[in-house]
Amino acid sequence: MRIGRPVENKRKAWLAFAALAVMLLVLPFATEALLGRGWVRIVDFALLYIMLALGLNIVVGYAGLLDLGYIAFFAVGAYCYALLGSPQFGLHLPFWIVLPLGALLACVFGVLLGAPTLRLRGDYLAIVTLGFGEIIRIFLNNLNAPVNITNGPQGISMIDPIRIGGFSLNSTHELLGITFPPVHLYYYLFLGVTLLVIFVSLRLEDSRIGRAWMAIREDEVAASAMGINTRNIKLLAFAMGATFGGAAGGLFAGFQGFISPESFGLTESVMVVCMVVLGGMGNIGGVVLGGALLVLLPEALRHGAGPVQQVLFGKMLVDPESLRMLMFGLALVLVMLWRPAGLWPSTQRRRELTPGAGVAHQEQESVYDASK
């Protein structure tokens, strides 16, 4: 019996893993069948936001640096893709050049933001990063004169779709007798990238660098006294987070086909921070959950609020659009009240916030024990 148990556990784990894989693979088809194609598009957006949230999780969750301008890196990646792959400049560089370039450029911007803010922490850092995010957005909004680079508030349209070789993700393909519309194809691409980001995050968490980030988060002076090069390690956190953000931005531009500065406002930055905090700071599973919920929940409220009111009151009392944000805010408040460490907290946060740790009791006990 005893020998059999680990094998059985392993088999169970494999079965769960296989079930999850199948679920993820059929998800776009199931969603389309149950809710319609529009929802597959929403799921695609959820994946993009999960990538963003995972990138921000490195900065906020691991290294403890509150960044309120994170969407700027998303913007940098998106505009890099849009400018190099659209009729704007007549450049149509291939996806596999533009996307990494966008990620790299975002990484450079991450270091640019990180370097002058190395000595800031907490609220002060939050204010500076918030300003940085706004600067990027305002630049994008105004770089249409005297030389038109970004096309200003009108944004850039007709961006090249993502194309791998001759395989464009923007047209319907038939593979093995199954029809894949573009939203499904983008889903699989985004799923692949998201899984890659999750894998990298997992490896980072368990690495020397990850531990150094956590030490800096806890106490920067002590971290420095441990022999951690706090300057480089903090810059690395900014750079890694920004890289993920930039990559997600590139994918967003290719998927959407149109971008404008409006998509990169403060609200979006705050939304990504909410995903990380609400889901569970520092825990990858939690962040994924937070990202998924915060994209899907408002959409569900948007689509559900109208019909529910019709059924309950026979008429529309409150405009679904305003109700949506109200409900969303209420949901946030409730989650923070009942689960302050997030929906799915990291083990550390959970241990910390578990009642019964009885600190005061231990204090007494330890004085007593000292005489032993």
Place this chain on the structure above:
Amino acid sequence: MSLLSVENLKVAYGGIQALKGISLEVAPGELVALIGSNGAGKTTALKALAGLLHPAAGKVSYAGKSLHNIPAHQRVRDGLALVPEGRGVFARLSVEENLQMGAYTRNDAAQIGSDLERMYALFPRLAERRAQLAGTLSGGEQQMVAMARALMSRPKLLMLDEPSMGLAPMMVEKIFATIREISTQGVSILLVEQNARLALEAAQRGYVLESGLIALSGVSGELLGSDAVQRAYLGGGREPAGSFSLKTRD
């Protein structure tokens, strides 16, 4: 030859001179106390030695090499470890994770494992609590974590900043017993303390820091017996506390 030698070290915060030129030495294997009242510059001195502050002037050499422009993280690699004031444990990491953090500069996994066990032997309390979050420990236990964590870097010179701060008397005794034990194992120690008697009883030599200058120095026994130290720090004088006029410097 001394392990650490400091010559005319000056540190300023903005326009305020916290250290006005101090000189001190620590020989290999020695336990040296740096005592002084609040605001005398004790913590500033340790922070400058650890590389967390940049001195305005002065020479610091360690193991025969100048520490000028050597960043803090490099100094740890070279065997200079600081237990910061107020302990600075990583509150949301477990005791064991804290200790492993101390070995950040090393990459000999097997040796780190055996050092970890050595630390648990030195601090049995920590062995009982290895999975507990450091932030939930008592002050004394946190001090133990901070000391064990610093020792995990295998320092040649351990700098302790007020290990007795805010601890119950019995815990203080325990911590000081451990400090003596670490010293007998051959680690040089520079001990900063406000509790002059305790520090001087443990140390071989001592320096008295007063408003950024070394006012007195000598063998611990002599310092303990000296009138100035008695009056100023040990409460042995006849005058009521608070009305002293210190004339030790001239």
